[in-house]
Amino acid sequence: MLRTIAPHLQQIGLVVILVAMAGIVAVVGGDVTVQHAVDGGFKHYRVNALLNADQLLNLATSTSFIAIMAVGATMVIASGGIDLSVGSVFALAASSGALVLRGLGPTGADASPALAVAAGVATCLAVGVACGALNGALVVALRVHPFIITLGTMAIFRGIAFLLTEGQAITGFPPALQAIVKWDLGGGLYPVPLLVMVAVAIVAMLYLRHAVSGLHVFAIGGNETAARYSGLPIGAVKIRVYTLAGAAAGLAGALSLGYYGSASSGTGFGYELHVIAAAVIGGASLAGGRGGAIGALFGALLIRLIDTSITILEIDQNYSQVILGAVIIIAVLLDQAVGALARRLQTPPAANGG
């Protein structure tokens, strides 16, 4: 029985930690009063501080931006690389999309809603893809460690965003994009970012687990020389994973643009740490060759849950960075311990090892 669940022990461990943490915060956080507009008046409810629709939706939405990027980062990390520029790509994509949309006018009078949405999303995605492809191309062509390349492009991309926006927050676009991203199920339930996140994670999981080129990603991350000797297209695979990571950042940028209705060059500052931490907590190995899309999603959820918990438990916000950093290290240590345990359970006794 243990042998059969052993390969999934890490994911199971992560889910257990998530549930345990949510449980503790739900109990310790107690109840709060919320108000909802009903029939022109306000109605007050007593609800659990964590387990209420508004709070959970907030959590899910903020998770979705990080999670989508973490799925992209997982592919890069599994291939043995690293992408520090995600936060900057996110900002540049969202800013570019915002500028294009603002060009269409605040009411969208000059363009159909469909065109406005398409232009906004396409711009964000295109910028993301271009940035990612550039990262990949530089890594492959210059043969410099991706840490250095993306450290450089992290500054460059955010710098370009700053130049384009002239340091201003860009607002005032046609309402169509916001209408889609903030599509309301009723009572302020916006499921779109959540659904996009789940869709991205599932598609990426299928790609990594079952596509031939997904296998190539793990092969290159596991042993690049062996992969080269097997005739795998190393350069193409690397450019592809960075491009996909860029596309993920672009998509997250489009969602945030629609959700918040504005963008600036400062958007997503420091996200690379959250994104990489989410991927690693989700099981990606910085040595390459290991990682999972669903794990990355749970990793992002854990990181956002920590942030939310700090608010709910009324811990001084000034401590949030310290706590987050500590939790990331603890989570990775736990993950390693569970991983070691899983390997021990999986390794058959020497007697039938032949």
Next chain:
Amino acid sequence: MIRFDGVTKHFGGVRALSDVSFTIARGSTHALVGENGAGKSTLGNLLAGVHRPTAGRIEIDGAPVAFAAPRDALARGIAIVHQELLFCPNLTVADNLCLGDVPHRRGWVDRAAMRTRARERLQAIGVTLDVDRPIGELGTGHRQLVQIAHAVGSGARVIVFDEPTSALSQGECDRLFEHVARLQREGLTLVWVSHRLDEIARLCDTVTVLRDGRHVETGPIAAFPDDRIVELMAGRAVDLDVDVTDDAPSAHDTAARLAVDGLGRDGSFADVTFSIGAGEVVGFAGLVGSGRSEVARVLFGLDRATCGTIRVDGEAVVIRSPRDAMRCGLALLPEDRKHEGLVLEQSVARNTALASLERLARWRVVSLAAERRLAHEMVDALAIRTASVDAPVATLSGGNQQKVALAKWLARDASILVLDEPTRGVDVAAKAEIHRLIARLAAAGKAVLLISSELTEVVASSHRVVVMRDGRIAGTVTRQGPSDRAATQQRVLRLMTGVTTG
């Protein structure tokens, strides 16, 4: 028929091969021998498309071939079983066996087809393995078999084995040789790159000797007895027969310098009791995994013992760290010298001084002059061949690197030397030199614990051989003079494998 015609290979400014010409017959098992740096591995790599010749050409059945990559060579039926075992350790056996050509439906991996193909390939060479296990979890021997399965399954008719037994235990070697015999029966051409003369005599029918990147001689193995091959490799006569002097003290008439009593560590070994007198070499034999290196690690404080006592010069000592061990006069020459014994990028002088920095320092600042003086002494004493004491250790040959690793401890005047596989990856002449050095150190009063997988080495160089099996001492064999060598070897082997009859 494979023909090398004036093959030359440069790496940057270094000439690895120059103007090598000879022929390998179809269906033969052809040994490529030479000292480290003679170019034998380079030649194998050229044939398998890993590198490309700078000049000259390789012909197969009369037609010249040019391989841009190992895949091109494989397409022509030439595969390599590599020294460094090129696999993706995180992927399964099935993944690795199919990596270059993954069975798929519209870009999606067809797992069932992949498993079937992998099992077929393994069965073709008579191996059964769980194809869903990550390859990193398999032992070296099994990984090598997977490589052979990959080569044969890809249609290879020529397989280059690059130092295949350098990391295998005796049992794994025997299993490999069975598979090799099978390949020979099926008429494959095998190119065997090695410097182990016993296995060459056993497996190969033809031998080519290389020296300093040049072809020396090719001929049937029967015409080349061991000492002749060694002479050709070294370019001079080498005395292989290093034996410890027989007038060395036995453990009974000298006080034990190191005495270990009931030493154990949960999960690796138990109840290890032995002693080494000053001037004595005690060999530690046993299969890989029998606990030999684990005992060494505990003695040097890298792991903690869970029971037992260690005495140095009669006094009980507690060793919790390498620093403790060094204070007791212990030194460890680790098995993996490149990672654990040396700082490869740093100079000979710095490596020699590494364990003696306190002694060389004044006011905690290391005197570079003292460091170099020490290095010069050691280079002279051990006959280390290096361009200068300032040359990075990485530029030295394997044997000379090992001498530097040893010099580090001699500079401290360590009295108990634990040598773990001191001649692994070292060429024949350097090996003999290290054996002589061990005898010399013992004669100078050091207590030496010699761990080795090579039976001949451990028997020839030790006064007594302690044999370990399954984490316990299976027995101790004392040699009765030089004439007793073969018989001693037999007794050790029986203890190692647990075979009691015959």
